[in-house]
Amino acid sequence: MSQLRYFVIFLSLLTGLILMIMPLPETVQIYRPHWVALMLIYWSMAIPERIGLWFAFFSGIMVDVSQGTLLGQHTLALIIIVYINLNFYQRIRVMSLAQQAMYVFGLLVMGQVVIVWVEGIMGRPIPILAFFAAPFVGMMIWPWIFVILRDIRRKARIN
């Protein structure tokens, strides 16, 4: 796969990172979906032989540094998400976007569990209601993410 194609994927990761640090009003912040996780879910579905666990690891480190969390916290969450995705996506991709969205919700909740669990171990306050807010928003926007990234993939002829 040519350099350009890797660049496009890398760019989508950077966009995810930017979206995650973009300033939002404090009340809205908890609804911010895990953009990087969504990107990874799509790309590991589309080109699993290129985008897999190592890319998840790398992305996780980027997120940890930009979010100020422990190195490895988001990494662990993303690796779990991508690993499950790599093993299930074949059954999922034949489903409708709505059903896919529910699957994505499940993945995001699992990632959220890992992140919040580590926060709990560190002795920091754990959100209760806010816990499902981010995965829920992620589920709602999944159809758009899927369609947009699929269009980008086709235009860049990544296969």
Place this chain on the structure above:
Amino acid sequence: MKQLHPRARGTPIRALFLMGLSIALMFVDQRFNHLEVVRSNISLALSPLRYLVSLPAITGNWASDWLTAQTELLEENLALEAEDRIINARLQKMQVLQAENTRLRSLLGSSRRVADQVIVAELLSVDQNPYRQLIEINKGTIDGVTIGQAVIDEFGIMGQVIHVNRYTATTILISDPEHAIPVQFIRSGTRSIAFGNGNTDQLELRYLPATADIMVDDELVTSGLGGRFPADYPVATVTSITADLTRGFVSVLAKPLARLDSSREVLVIKPENSTAPE
């Protein structure tokens, strides 16, 4: 999408290895400082993203400054000059007091306290982990910022630097649940520790005995104990004192004086080491 390549499944072994690696990383990052260099360099690579994200806010501020009417600017200028004169007048008295203080200290044989140097910094409009109180400032090692330096705004202590790269630094605010700052009551000299709990308008003072000499509206300053924060900088004012009859402690809440939510310009304090007694 293509058929699944047999190799691409992401073998369980690789997954377990990477998961173990992540856990090991978290452990090392939490306990030791070895990974700070790694974090610093990656943070440096990500700095352009932070500036990019801050761009709308910076442009907004610049535009609103540029569009301010000249008359408004002239008025603001006059008001600032007047304030400056008042502050300078007060400063003269302070310099006299400082000189007297230095003389008295040398008479007593104690070490001389030297004024702290400050670095002016601006907040980057970057959101970090929503469960923490962390802010990013636009000065880094290239400007002399190092880990552990105290950060203040014009009203009081904001926090301290915990990560730094060449151009930016991450500061933990005193309201972060993982932060504790040694404080002292101005009026009575009682010493305590103020813990953050995630609210920018509330600090908790724990472990004060019910017999402590404290009142609502008392002012708290840094005590300087622990060597992290320089002494005598304002921290907070007491807002409530509730006696906890089951334990003999009082539960004290205080409101930080620094504008943790809204300050955009901050000062990073570069402490000078005090000199030996003459």
